[in-house]
Amino acid sequence: MAQVKNRLTPFFENITFDREDNELILNFGPQHPSAHGQLRLMLHLQQEQIVKAHPDVGYLHRGMEKMAENMIYNEFMPTTDRMDYIASSSNNYGFALAVEKLIDVEVPRRAKVIRMMLLEINRLMSHLFWLATTALDIGAMTVFLFAFREREYLMDIIEGYCGARLTHAAIRIGGVPLDIQDTFLSQLKTFLDKLPANIKDYEDLLDTNRIWLMRMEEVGVVSKEMALSWGCTGPMLRASGVQWDIRKEEPYELYDEVEFNVPYSDKGDNFARYRIYMEEMRETAKILYQTMDMYEETVKNGQTDLMAHAPKYISAPKLDIMTQNYSLMQHFVLVTQGMRPPVGEVYIATESPKGELGFFINSQGGPYPYRLKLRAPSFWHTGILTDLLPGHYIPDVVSIIGTTNIVFGEVDR
Amino acid sequence: MRAYTPKDDVQAKAYYTDRYYVAPQVPKQEVETDEVFAADLAALKAKFDVKESFIQMKQMIVYINANDIYGVLEFLRDELTYTQLSEMSAIDWLAKDNTFEIFYQMLSMTKRKRLRIKFFINKGEAVDSVESLFRSADWSEREMFDMFGIEANNHPFMKRILLPYDWQGNPLLKTYPLEGDEFAAWYEVDKIYGKEARDVIGPEIRDTARVDRYDSERFARLGFEVPKGTKITGDEKPNTQDYQEEGGVFLVKKFTKESSKIIDDPQR
Numbered sequence: 204m205a206q207v208k209n210r211l212t213p214f215f216e217n218i219t220f221d222r223e224d225n226e227l228i229l230n231f232g233p234q235h236p237s238a239h240g241q242l243r244l245m246l247h248l249q250q251e252q253i254v255k256a257h258p259d260v261g262y263l264h265r266g267m268e269k270m271a272e273n274m275i276y277n278e279f280m281p282t283t284d285r286m287d288y289i290a291s292s293s294n295n296y297g298f299a300l301a302v303e304k305l306i307d308v309e310v311p312r313r314a315k316v317i318r319m320m321l322l323e324i325n326r327l328m329s330h331l332f333w334l335a336t337t338a339l340d341i342g343a344m345t346v347f348l349f350a351f352r353e354r355e356y357l358m359d360i361i362e363g364y365c366g367a368r369l370t371h372a373a374i375r376i377g378g379v380p381l382d383i384q385d386t387f388l389s390q391l392k393t394f395l396d397k398l399p400a401n402i403k404d405y406e407d408l409l410d411t412n413r414i415w416l417m418r419m420e421e422v423g424v425v426s427k428e429m430a431l432s433w434g435c436t437g438p439m440l441r442a443s444g445v446q447w448d449i450r451k452e453e454p455y456e457l458y459d460e461v462e463f464n465v466p467y468s469d470k471g472d473n474f475a476r477y478r479i480y481m482e483e484m485r486e487t488a489k490i491l492y493q494t495m496d497m498y499e500e501t502v503k504n505g506q507t508d509l510m511a512h513a514p515k516y517i518s519a520p521k522l523d524i525m526t527q528n529y530s531l532m533q534h535f536v537l538v539t540q541g542m543r544p545p546v547g548e549v550y551i552a553t554e555s556p557k558g559e560l561g562f563f564i565n566s567q568g569g570p571y572p573y574r575l576k577l578r579a580p581s582f583w584h585t586g587i588l589t590d591l592l593p594g595h596y597i598p599d600v601v602s603i604i605g606t607t608n609i610v611f612g613e614v615d616r
Numbered sequence: 617m618r619a620y621t622p623k624d625d626v627q628a629k630a631y632y633t634d635r636y637y638v639a640p641q642v643p644k645q646e647v648e649t650d651e652v653f654a655a656d657l658a659a660l661k662a663k664f665d666v667k668e669s670f671i672q673m674k675q676m677i678v679y680i681n682a683n684d685i686y687g688v689l690e691f692l693r694d695e696l697t698y699t700q701l702s703e704m705s706a707i708d709w710l711a712k713d714n715t716f717e718i719f720y721q722m723l724s725m726t727k728r729k730r731l732r733i734k735f736f737i738n739k740g741e742a743v744d745s746v747e748s749l750f751r752s753a754d755w756s757e758r759e760m761f762d763m764f765g766i767e768a769n770n771h772p773f774m775k776r777i778l779l780p781y782d783w784q785g786n787p788l789l790k791t792y793p794l795e796g797d798e799f800a801a802w803y804e805v806d807k808i809y810g811k812e813a814r815d816v817i818g819p820e821i822r823d824t825a826r827v828d829r830y831d832s833e834r835f836a837r838l839g840f841e842v843p844k845g846t847k848i849t850g851d852e853k854p855n856t857q858d859y860q861e862e863g864g865v866f867l868v869k870k871f872t873k874e875s876s877k878i879i880d881d882p883q884r
Contacts (some may be wrong), residue, residue: 260777260778261776261777261778261779261780264778264779266787268763268788269787269788269792269794270794272627272628272788273627273628273794274628304673305642307642393881429751431699431700432750432751432752433751433752434700434701434702434703434750434751434752445725447725452725452728453728540630540631540632541630543630543637543639545639545640545641545642546639546640546641546642547641547642547644547672547673548642548672548673548677548732549642549672549673550673550675550703550721550730550732551673552702552730559702561702561703561721563703563705563719563721565707566642567639568639568640569629569630569633569639570630571627571628571629571630573707574707574708576703576705578702578703578721582755583752583755586751586752586754586755587751589754590751615778616778
């Protein structure tokens with residue numbers, strides 16, 4: 204059979220492999236199981252030590268900012284799912300919040316509580332996923348199986364709420380589309396009651412594990428100056444000695460009403476980041492218990508509204524649309540033409556599981572954003588590899604990529 | 617007669633706008649209403665030329681001269697504790713007045729304040745790189761170069777970041793269509809098979825919403841599959857697909873919904 208000529212077939216005749224300085228260039232990825240996506244690294248090696256690292260991204264680039272400029276605001280919501288697809292509700296939320304600030308609507312309390320529950324469940328899902336994959340990269344198969352089991356329960360709860368496991372689109376501009384299902388709270392409570400024991404299981408497996416400690420301690424040290432300069436946020440920044448959590452410092456939703464701590468460390472190495480993820484899971488569980496009580500309170504007080512009332516921007520409840528002519532007309536206009544926010548700019552940052560997730564929207568009064576910039580934390584957490592990897596050895600690359608917790612849907616957008 | 621479409625902005629347009637509609641404005645406040653910002657602005661004004669400043673959405677926006685940017689950001693970082701550059705990029709105003717608006721989103725963690733530094737440059741002009749102040753600008757400036765074609769002076773590695781190095785065109789310009797231009801349609805064909813194969817393969821279909829129901833080569837017709845290249849007439853018989861042999865496979869039980877047990881308590 205004749206071979207199909209293809210220009211991608213590699214040929215090596217014109218590449219010299221030995222250089223005078225004995226430096227080897229190693230291509231890592233873009234298809235590598237421990238690259239957590241489509242990361243390509245060009246590593247310059249002296250023996251096994253990295254002297255220069257050059258991350259190459261963009262293999263998952265879909266042009267979301269361009270898409271946003273050609274979509275009405277509500278249409279863009281499912282696209283945000285595809286940024287950080289490990290915790291997609293947090294992307295939905297960041298976008299919804301930015302548009303809500305722009306159109307200046309106040310979300311009903313019950314919707315706020317539900318949103319907080321979704322956000323924190325997403326945080327738990329993301330952290331469990333991080334723990335599972337990083338542990339697997341290091342070789343701890345058991346932790347992977349344990350953490351994925353727990354994440355599966357959470358995904359079941361989310362699936363019961365919105366029907367999707369990964370790409371939730373569970374939040375709308377102005378509130379949430381649905382009330383939580385009957386089993387939501389009981390399922391969540393069963394899960395949370397067991398979670399401390401689960402976390403202890405992981406820690407028993409990892410905290411004193413010799414291999415884990417050797418791969419984690421004193422590896423990938425990010426200094427405070429470096430973290431600030433590289434725009435690191437979230438656990439990356441908190442592991443480097445800055446106690447900064449947007450939920451605490453610039454509270455949105457009802458985060459000023461719940462009690463939680465912000466764990467931080469001044470070590471800056473892989474192990475510090477690991478410890479922060481574990482502690483954050485405990486804090487998240489704490490927040491979830493409180494939101495469950497808050498939800499019960501809204502039930503008791505009869506606060507049943509789930510969507511903000513702003514007829515200019517947000518469709519009326521389904522009952523009104525089905526029974527009242529004017530609501531139906533508004534709904535029709537909002538679906539076909541889209542809402543037209545005021546002329547102005549907004550930059551809103553929220554604390555996603557990975558760090559500061561920011562949405563910059565420039566609106567010119569039209570139904571499409573004039574410019575939308577997505578500030579994804581993983582983008583800079585990938586960039587920092589340029590400065591972080593040199594000096595380390597090849598095996599450390601895997602554990603460092605693991606603890607930076609980068610997701611390529613977010614890096615490439 | 618065909619409707620006129622402007623060539624300098626090919627993005628989606630509202631198909632209907634009430635001609636009496638006046639878009640409301642997001643309210644702006646005076647900088648004096650916030651004392652922290654007022655002090656910062658006074659310190660900035662003492663050293664640099666500030667063109668315009670106001671507060672919008674609790675964040676201060678300051679317009680400066682394009683060539684002051686390095687000094688302003690250095691001053692903000694060292695004197696006014698704005699230690700993080702969260703984000704920077706550009707806005708395309710070429711259709712309006714042939715300029716780009718560049719913004720730098722800054723964060724001060726000690727003051728818990730965010731401010732935005734902005735300036736305008738003309739088309740073809742470059743900005744001064746702030747990469748040596750904030751390493752995060754290394755990648756942001758590359759992304760801006762990639763998306764808008766705006767170069768940064770003194771940047772150590774001014775190459776595209778998200779798109780391939782040999783790409784042509786800057787996708788976030790308003791003149792760039794959503795589906796990509798002529799170059800984009802032939803890029804992969806040329807790269808993989810060579811220009812000589814253009815006639816055989818044809819341009820890449822880049823409209824993601826396009827579905828041709830008579831196309832048997834590119835799209836799966838679920839439930840109505842036909843062999844590749846068949847001429848589709850529309851009266852194909854549905855194929856009921858069974859993914860397991862009728863007689864069963866050794867050790868593998870056929871899945872039926874009736875005989876399966878559903879566990880409703882995930883924690884068991």
